[in-house]
Amino acid sequence: MSERTDLDRVLGTWLRAEAPSSAPDDLLGPVFDVTSASRPLPTWQALLSVSPMRSQSTVLVGSPILRLTRVAFVALILGLLAVVGSVLAGSSRDTTPPAGIGLIAYESGGDIHIGEPATGETRAIVTGPAFEARPIFSPDGTHIAFYRSPTRLPEEAWAPATASILVVESDGSDERVIVPAGFSSRLLGGFSWTPDGGALVVQLDFLPNTYPCCDGELGLFDVFGVAQPRVLTPPLPKAPGAYHPQIGGEVAPMFRPPTGDRILNIPDASATSTLVEMNIDGSNVIEVIDPVQGDLPFEIIAGVAWSPDATWIALLAYERCRQPEPEPYGCMETWSPNPRVYVISGDGQEVRRLTRAPDDVDPGRHINERAIAWSPDGSRILIDRTTAEYLDVAALATETFTITGQTLVVDVASGAERAVTGITTGKWGPPYGPPRAGGDNGIEWVPSSTSSWSPDGRSVLVSEGPGTRPLVIDVETGAVTRLPWETDWHPSWRLAD
Amino acid sequence: MDRALVERARDGDHDAFAELAKASSDHLYAVANLILHDPERSKDAVQEALIAAWRGIRALREPDALNAWLQRLVIRACYRLARTDRHRIVERRLAGANEPRIEDGSVSLADRDQLERGFRRLPAEQRAILVVHYYLGLPLSETADMLGIPAGTAKSRLNRANAAMRAAVEADAREAIVAKERPA
Numbered sequence: 001m002s003e004r005t006d007l008d009r010v011l012g013t014w015l016r017a018e019a020p021s022s023a024p025d026d027l028l029g030p031v032f033d034v035t036s037a038s039r040p041l042p043t044w045q046a047l048l049s050v051s052p053m054r055s056q057s058t059v060l061v062g063s064p065i066l067r068l069t070r071v072a073f074v075a076l077i078l079g080l081l082a083v084v085g086s087v088l089a090g091s092s093r094d095t096t097p098p099a100g101i102g103l104i105a106y107e108s109g110g111d112i113h114i115g116e117p118a119t120g121e122t123r124a125i126v127t128g129p130a131f132e133a134r135p136i137f138s139p140d141g142t143h144i145a146f147y148r149s150p151t152r153l154p155e156e157a158w159a160p161a162t163a164s165i166l167v168v169e170s171d172g173s174d175e176r177v178i179v180p181a182g183f184s185s186r187l188l189g190g191f192s193w194t195p196d197g198g199a200l201v202v203q204l205d206f207l208p209n210t211y212p213c214c215d216g217e218l219g220l221f222d223v224f225g226v227a228q229p230r231v232l233t234p235p236l237p238k239a240p241g242a243y244h245p246q247i248g249g250e251v252a253p254m255f256r257p258p259t260g261d262r263i264l265n266i267p268d269a270s271a272t273s274t275l276v277e278m279n280i281d282g283s284n285v286i287e288v289i290d291p292v293q294g295d296l297p298f299e300i301i302a303g304v305a306w307s308p309d310a311t312w313i314a315l316l317a318y319e320r321c322r323q324p325e326p327e328p329y330g331c332m333e334t335w336s337p338n339p340r341v342y343v344i345s346g347d348g349q350e351v352r353r354l355t356r357a358p359d360d361v362d363p364g365r366h367i368n369e370r371a372i373a374w375s376p377d378g379s380r381i382l383i384d385r386t387t388a389e390y391l392d393v394a395a396l397a398t399e400t401f402t403i404t405g406q407t408l409v410v411d412v413a414s415g416a417e418r419a420v421t422g423i424t425t426g427k428w429g430p431p432y433g434p435p436r437a438g439g440d441n442g443i444e445w446v447p448s449s450t451s452s453w454s455p456d457g458r459s460v461l462v463s464e465g466p467g468t469r470p471l472v473i474d475v476e477t478g479a480v481t482r483l484p485w486e487t488d489w490h491p492s493w494r495l496a497d
Numbered sequence: 498m499d500r501a502l503v504e505r506a507r508d509g510d511h512d513a514f515a516e517l518a519k520a521s522s523d524h525l526y527a528v529a530n531l532i533l534h535d536p537e538r539s540k541d542a543v544q545e546a547l548i549a550a551w552r553g554i555r556a557l558r559e560p561d562a563l564n565a566w567l568q569r570l571v572i573r574a575c576y577r578l579a580r581t582d583r584h585r586i587v588e589r590r591l592a593g594a595n596e597p598r599i600e601d602g603s604v605s606l607a608d609r610d611q612l613e614r615g616f617r618r619l620p621a622e623q624r625a626i627l628v629v630h631y632y633l634g635l636p637l638s639e640t641a642d643m644l645g646i647p648a649g650t651a652k653s654r655l656n657r658a659n660a661a662m663r664a665a666v667e668a669d670a671r672e673a674i675v676a677k678e679r680p681a
Contacts, residue, residue, distance in 0.1 A: 011662070012631040014612045015531060019632065023526035024540055028518055031544050035551040036511050274577065293573040293645050 105135035106491035125172030195260030503560035546570035579621035623658035
């Protein structure tokens with residue numbers, strides 16, 4: 001059996017001998033129970049959901065979705081005209097109160113504060129020598145969860161032995177430790193509330209915490225002390241594109257509204273990046289989409305986020321390769337490293353690219369989209385888009401490219417885009433990205449800035465980074481209010497009174 | 498395959514679809530069982546594939562492509578099941594216990610044991626490409642189409658699967674020799 005020719009010769013014979021000659025008698029009954037009670041999908045839906053063969057996948061070229069792009073292109077032009085109008089009309093901004101409704105929790109100087117954007121009033125609710133950070137309101141607005149660490153040093157702040165996660169009432173009282181220091185040998189990564197406000201979901205990242213992040217597990221921690229902490233997902237592989245399905249440190253968008261009893265997950269991003277939906281205990285797994293087997297234009301999925309009414313899922317997708325140059329700046333094996341935002345229907349039947357950003361066909365230009373955040377009514381999505389232009393394509397060195405960035409609101413139905421920040425351009429330089437060169441509408445886009453929606457969906461909150469005053473930008477009028485308090489990263493807007 | 502039957506099913510005739518499903522189920526189950534090595538999950542895979550086929554049958558432009566399409570749906574379902582339940586311990590039924598086997602004198606019993614152990618060690622993707630290429634007998638280009646991967650990927654995956662099989666079988670043979678030579 002050690003000869004190569006022997007193995008090749010006998011493999012077919014052996015497989016034919018191994019194959020069972022008949023199916024079990026009870027195989028077809030359940031199939032007919034389902035199929036006799038339903039009808040085939042209409043042709044256009046069927047073409048998008050169950051493409052017959054790879055060789056026929058080109059039928060998608062003539063599919064309704066792609067025909068819609070022509071209509072969407074016209075809508076895009078109209079949208080861009082609207083954006084230009086908005087920019088021109090925005091010259092008197094930075095003066096228009098009120099800044100918004102509700103309350104904003106934020107970190108400043110290692111303490112947690114609550115501010116009221118309408119009045120500018122603020123007060124500290126958690127203080128002390130320790131370093132507190134990343135406050136997040138519970139869905140009902142009654143509690144705030146946050147990190148605590150004895151040190152602010154980045155390499156030590158989230159060490160397993162010292163970092164913890166706590167919850168307080170929204171006035172700072174009744175402080176309780178939810179994830180104690182030393183609970184896990186994993187780094188404490190991003191965390192979020194479950195939709196019912198009963199638990200925190202925490203990323204438990206492997207050590208060392210290599211890029212890309214978030215390749216550990218998700219832990220579920222009961223806030224009110226009834227259930228034991230438990231792990232939701234198995235460890236994910238360390239591989240290109242192997243992310244937990246989370247956005248910018250948030251894990252909430254993976255929970256299906258309104259109850260959060262089902263979550264989205266990417267069980268094995270190193271293989272085909274199939275997106276599945278499952279119970280939070282990992283049972284009842286249903287495939288939503290399989291990019292490779294479904295003949296979709298992308299192969300790898302990163303962040304995913306349910307729309308508020310759970311009819312759509314937004315995701316970051318790495319499209320099939322169109323650029324000639326190799327990694328690290330061009331294509332990985334068969335896919336582009338530069339994600340685009342897609343939306344798919346909750347059942348996986350309809351798939352389309354949300355934005356109309358140009359394809360990555362120019363070796364010297366790479367466009368990335370990120371930071372998906374649905375508006376409260378589910379009609380718009382907030383994204384960041386960066387474009388890297390290489391000055392020396394042959395060298396592809398980090399010192400030789402400029403990067404431009406912008407935060408945009410995109411209409412889900414039409415794809416029309418509206419600028420929230422100006423376009424900022426700078427030459428790349430470590431460690432924190434390009435030096436600011438000034439936005440063209442006076443509002444700078446900052447690398448790694450964070451943005452979130454106001455509870456009424458009229459404004460977005462943009463943080464420009466540690467030690468800056470956050471901006472509240474009205475997405476319709478472009479009016480900008482700079483809040484009177486300096487915050488560090490990740491202010492959190494209370495979404496319920 | 499009866500083209501008229503496929504066309505009727507495509508028009509939503511469930512009886513026609515049922516006929517097609519009955520005619521295909523044995524073959525599809527064999528494919529699934531070779532890839533998954535688990536009778537229950539193989540059944541799940543075929544059921545999932547047939548339901549998907551009914552839902553999507555209007556996308557099937559060419560009736561003659563039905564068999565290939567069904568095979569592809571089954572393989573896709575096998576991938577999904579293999580991924581979502583990869584840690585499950587599969588209890589393989591003993592050969593011959595319940596499933597009739599085709600006896601073929603060209604493969605010895607010892608070789609079969611080696612092949613089976615080697616095959617079971619392969620990941621689902623490699624088992625699938627061996628099944629499609631050697632069991633279904635498709636050339637490499639059609640194997641790539643069946644699996645939904647580029648031809649180059651199919652070629653390298655097939656090479657890796659063959660190499661893994663060979664390594665597993667050879668390792669198995671070495672273990673047997675060492676065991677024989679080990680003093681009692």
